[in-house]
Amino acid sequence: METIDLKHLRIVHTLVQYRSVIKTAEVLEVSPATVSYAINKIRGVVGSHLFIRTKKGMIPDSIARDLSARYMSMLKEETPSESEVTDQPRTQLTIRSNALIELMQSLSSNSKKNKCKTIYLPQSKSSEERIYSLKNKSVDIDIGTRLPEDSNIMKIKMFSSKVSLLASVNNINMSDENARSLWDIKENLLMSADTMDYFCNNIEASIQTKEYLEKGNASLTSANSLNLIAFCAYSDSVMLIPDFFVEKLKSFFPVVAYPLPDKLEIFYDCYLHCNSELFEEEGVIESFGHIFNGSDDATRYTFPASPKGDITS
Known part of the structure; x- marks a missing residue:
């Protein structure tokens, strides 16, 4: 099975949060076309629509939510251990x-x-x-x-x-x-x-x-x-x-x-x-x-x- 690029996973995660292609592009400092390309690319891998376009924005389905959670989990694994950041302020x-x-x-x-x-x-x-x-x-x-x-x-x-x-x-x-x-x-x-x-x-x-x-x-x-x-x-x-x-x-x-x-x-x-x-x-x-x-x-x-x-x- 084709793997999902981490940059594309980040775009899915951000779109889950903001539910807007334009806002997602602004936050990630990319073009809306890049966001659309990433979503279409992942759709081809997972076989899911990922998002449903509504008047309230792009509503994520269960697969998109799972991908967002996976991205957060990967970030957590890459962050320093708790003992290393205890004294560092948020x-x-x-x-x-x-x-x-x-x-x-x-x-x-x-x-x-x-x-x-x-x-x-x-x-x-x-x-x-x-x-x-x-x-x-x-x-x-x-x-x-x-x-x-x-x-x-x-x-x-x-x-x-x-x-x-x-x-x-x-x-x-x-x-x-x-x-x-x-x-x-x-x-x-x-x-x-x-x-x-x-x-x-x-x-x-x-x-x-x-x-x-x-x-x-x-x-x-x-x-x-x-x-x-x-x-x-x-x-x-x-x-x-x-x-x-x-x-x-x-x-x-x-x-x-x-x-x-x-x-x-x-x-x-x-x-x-x-x-x-x-x-x-x-x-x-x-x-x-x-x-x-x-x-x-x-x-x-x-x-x-x-x-x-x-x-x-």
Whole structure:
């Protein structure tokens, strides 16, 4: 059987992570044609399509995932032993998160002092993809909605927050309590595909919220919450936002938060996930605690000295 060139394997691995031929080419500093050639070359060897082209990008099949894991395994074999790198500080962290968490991290004082290079990847809605990336160590830290249990992944619940309506300070439709109704809001609600999965505390509220959001006449949908926030700040549209982020957003946008109408009560929980091995590296996870010390409207969680298993509260 024909062997697979390591350079081609690297291209598959990178495409698994970014799901974009153009982005993969940019990261590897090659042409898109080189990426396509490598994928076609490996397809001929393994007899699999490897990737399915969709509106959400190039979705890898099981063979592509296996090849990506094989590439990571080969890199691990080539790296120095643990004893040789014990005293060497980590130089790079790869993080999956939503746009708001990325903003909080970039604005924090510790991020300016941190000499470790941070690479952010867009969050995936697929729990399977998120777990896979953590287990094969192509992603160091995943911050977002809680992932299913896995013995190889540590979890910390970072904060729990109520969700409110974000609107421009100049939005006259929101200034009068009597004018702010479910139906008025629905006509101007912005929808985000930014993996901010909200929840309700009871079945009745969950059903009402689901029906309300699904039947809404969204004026704009974006994969990035920051795009919606900017649009919201300078229009009459409104959007859902966890209270945890509001005060920080007020520093950059002319926005204000209003409580949801009585019939809607929505919450958001945020978790930090990482491979169990990363948890043992001193200071790496603790350095993220400062991101979650901003809002009095959120319940926050602190790091124990020697965490074992899930850290939730």
